[in-house]
Amino acid sequence: MTDLNQTALQKCADMTLDQMEIDTLIVGAGQAGVAMSEHLSKLGVPHLVLERNRIAEGWRTGRWDSLVANGPAWHDRFPGMEFDDLSPDAFASKDRVAAYFEAYANKFKAPIRTGVEVKRVVRNSDRPGFTVETSQGVIKANRVVSATGPFQRPVIPPIAPKDETLMQIHSAHYRNPQQLPEGAVLVVGAGSSGVQIADELRRAGKQVYLSVGAHDRPPRAYRNRDFCWWLGVLGEWDAEAAQPGKEHVTIAVSGARGGHTVDFRRLASEGITLVGLTKAFSDGKVSFQQDLADNLARGDENYLSLLDAADAYIARNGLDLPEEPEARRVFPDSECITNPLRELDLAEAGVTSVIWATGYSVDFSWLQVNAFDANGKPQHQRGVSSEPGVYFVGLPWLSRRGSTFIWGVWHDAKHIADHIATQRKYAEYRDASQRAADEHAPVEKLSLMGVS
Numbered sequence: 001m002t003d004l005n006q007t008a009l010q011k012c013a014d015m016t017l018d019q020m021e022i023d024t025l026i027v028g029a030g031q032a033g034v035a036m037s038e039h040l041s042k043l044g045v046p047h048l049v050l051e052r053n054r055i056a057e058g059w060r061t062g063r064w065d066s067l068v069a070n071g072p073a074w075h076d077r078f079p080g081m082e083f084d085d086l087s088p089d090a091f092a093s094k095d096r097v098a099a100y101f102e103a104y105a106n107k108f109k110a111p112i113r114t115g116v117e118v119k120r121v122v123r124n125s126d127r128p129g130f131t132v133e134t135s136q137g138v139i140k141a142n143r144v145v146s147a148t149g150p151f152q153r154p155v156i157p158p159i160a161p162k163d164e165t166l167m168q169i170h171s172a173h174y175r176n177p178q179q180l181p182e183g184a185v186l187v188v189g190a191g192s193s194g195v196q197i198a199d200e201l202r203r204a205g206k207q208v209y210l211s212v213g214a215h216d217r218p219p220r221a222y223r224n225r226d227f228c229w230w231l232g233v234l235g236e237w238d239a240e241a242a243q244p245g246k247e248h249v250t251i252a253v254s255g256a257r258g259g260h261t262v263d264f265r266r267l268a269s270e271g272i273t274l275v276g277l278t279k280a281f282s283d284g285k286v287s288f289q290q291d292l293a294d295n296l297a298r299g300d301e302n303y304l305s306l307l308d309a310a311d312a313y314i315a316r317n318g319l320d321l322p323e324e325p326e327a328r329r330v331f332p333d334s335e336c337i338t339n340p341l342r343e344l345d346l347a348e349a350g351v352t353s354v355i356w357a358t359g360y361s362v363d364f365s366w367l368q369v370n371a372f373d374a375n376g377k378p379q380h381q382r383g384v385s386s387e388p389g390v391y392f393v394g395l396p397w398l399s400r401r402g403s404t405f406i407w408g409v410w411h412d413a414k415h416i417a418d419h420i421a422t423q424r425k426y427a428e429y430r431d432a433s434q435r436a437a438d439e440h441a442p443v444e445k446l447s448l449m450g451v452s
Contacts (some may be wrong), residue, residue, distance in 0.1 A: 018137025019020055024420060025132055025141040027118045027366075029055045029110075032100050032299065032394030033147035035410040037110040041419030049110060049147075050134060052117035057099040059094045059152060062377075065176045066200060067094040068255040069406075070192055075228040076406045078104060089226070090389065091255030095378050121367050129389065130369070142389060142427075143420060146367060146378075149394040150404060151360040161281035166346065171197060171357040177204035181353030184208065186286065186344075188278045191250030194357030195262050195338050199254075202272050209344065209351065212264060212292055213277040215277065216251045217299035220261040222310050223321040227253065237402035250359075252299070261303075264296055265331035273336045276345070287343040296337065304328070346440065383416045391416045 021425075024040060025035050029051030040047045054060065069076045076097075081104050081190035083092055092100065105112055120133040121144055134138040154170035167181055171193045177200065184207035187198040189228030198210045218227040231237050242249075252262040269273050276292040307327060314321055344351070364372065371387035373379050379386040382399045392398065393413050430438065 006265070016137070017113070017134060017139060019140075020048070020137070020377070021360065022046060022139040023141070023424070024145060025050065025118075025130075025139060025145040025316055026147050027121075028147035028394075029112050029114065029148065030058055030147065030149055030394070031056065031101055031406050032149055032409050033112075033127045033145075034110060035123075035413035036145055036147055036393055036417065037105065037112065038078075038080070038108055038410075039414045040420065041108050041110065043284060043417055043421040045417070045420055046344055047111065048139075049112040050116045050118055051112060051114045052135075055105055055112060056098040056152070058149065059098040059101070062151065063094050064171070064174050064197060064200075066256065067196070068092060069094075069097055070253050070255050071228045071405065072226050072255070072259070074228070078406065078410045080104070081107065083269070091259055099412050106265060109277075117122075121369060123276060123369055123387070123389075133380075133442070143391065144367070144369075144389065144421075145391040145393060145416065146364065147393050148362075148364075150362060150396050152359045152363045154356075155359050155361050156356045156434055157358055159278065159280055160354070161286075163281070163346075165410050169353075171355055172360070174355055177206060180353045181421050184350045185353045185355060186278075186346075186351050187211065187357060189213070189250070189357030189359070190252055190264070191357060192253050192262075193361075194355075195252050196254050196256050197355060197357060198272055199256070199267065202267075202270065207273075207350065208271075209273045209275055210264075210267070211275050211278040211288065212295050212297055214249050215264055215299050216246075216249055216302045217264075218251065218253055218306055219303060220253065220255075220259045222307060222327055223314065223452045225310075225321065226259075227306070230306060230313075231401075233313060234306075234309055235431045237400060237405075237408065239401045240397075242397060242401075253275055255343070261327075263331060264299070265333060268334035269331055274334075275336070275341050285343050285345050288341060290340060292341065293342045337357045376377070383412055384419055391420070 024045055024047040026036050026047060026049040029049050033049050033051065068091040072089050073086045074085040076092065077083060081370050083096070083100060086092060086436050111154065117135040119135065121130050123130055129140060129431055130144050132141055154172040156170055174197055185201050186209045187194050188211045190210055190212040191310060194210065198208050202208045207342065220227060222230065234276040254260060254262055264274055273289045274292060276295065278300040279287045279289050313405065364376065369387040369390050371379055371385040371390045378392050381393050383392050385392060391414055394404065396404050398412050399415065400408065403412055
């Protein structure tokens with residue numbers, strides 16, 4: 001990067017926001033925003049990152065206390081920096097991940113302004129680009145990158161009961177077992193969050209009911225390789241679209257306690273009562289779909305298919321990796337599986353808390369441009385939206401299955417940054433008459449809309 005470019009980037013970070021003009025504005029300073037800033041910095045694109053809280057705030061306060069990354073340190077990182085204080089096979093704590101992104105941003109002096117909320121973005125009608133209203137003034141930007149990610153609004157389904165005797169929280173607001181009142185807990189949702197929270201509560205001495213819906217259940221590791229490695233060599237991370245019918249299927253995987261394979265039958269043998277998909281609440285009772293066995297069977301199929309694919313890959317490539325027959329051991333079905341509950345009287349069972357591990361929705365109400373379909377879903381091709389000058393990064397399946405993983409976000413951001421740099425070159429084109437006029441004009445000073 002030239003000294004002039006670095007000066008422009010630094011000036012973006014230092015100057016007053018109100019009436020600022022900038023080439024590219026990035027909204028959000030989580031992993032997506034930091035990755036985007038790195039690539040734009042390397043390309044010399046003047047830009048600014050606005051974050052309403054702190055860098056990587058979602059990792060700091062948007063998860064429970066004991067959360068660790070779901071991938072090992074060698075995998076869940078950006079290419080430009082390792083977790084130098086962790087074993088490559090360790091799973092970084094949420095606070096360590098947040099510190100990593102902050103250090104990474106400082107490494108290349110990312111022009112990030114924290115404590116600034118973007119309230120509204122509209123396309124200009126009389127000039128190129130967008131007008132951006134923030135909590136600290138109005139900005140003009142040629143381009144806007146939404147890097148706010150997929151975990152914006154915790155979703156609690158409308159079946160949640162209006163019952164003041166129950167403590168009900170979303171998994172986004174769960175912190176630790178001590179947060180809950182005495183009594184049993186119903187955890188609704190058996191993706192990575194629901195499974196890990198249920199297991200933690202059971203280990204803390206709680207009676208736990210875990211509502212299990214459709215899920216994928218990969219092995220944590222198999223034959224001395226983590227599942228992240230297996231998905232890589234088998235080409236699964238690069239899948240460009242979810243399999244039909246699996247668009248909303250959650251993944252049950254855990255890095256807790258050094259990492260382990262999620263096995264619902266094992267959890268049942270250890271004392272967790274498994275139930276089917278939660279159907280309804282009425283008169284102090286909760287009813288469940290009779291789909292527990294089917295959901296477990298489909299999860300087993302996913303698990304075993306990956307083992308089979310891994311075995312075939314090893315044989316095909318002549319790899320010397322140890323056999324692991326124990327990975328195919330099946331725990332016997334507990335009573336809660338062979339005779340699943342149809343309903344549960346909450347008071348009779350002593351249930352005093354419900355934790356809704358039911359996912360998130362996005363909120364793009366601030367982005368008032370023509371970049372969404374009739375259902376409010378972003379319209380884009382690999383993050384380049386249908387609204388020229390608007391981009392998305394950090395969304396699920398943005399370009400591939402790995403798009404929401406840390407390394408996947410980094411690669412998606414590079415593609416978008418390259419697209420922005422190419423568009424800037426077209427915009428800066430000068431024809432022969434303009435070039436001739438430029439030869440007789442004074443040299444332009446520093447511009448935040450582009451470096452002259």
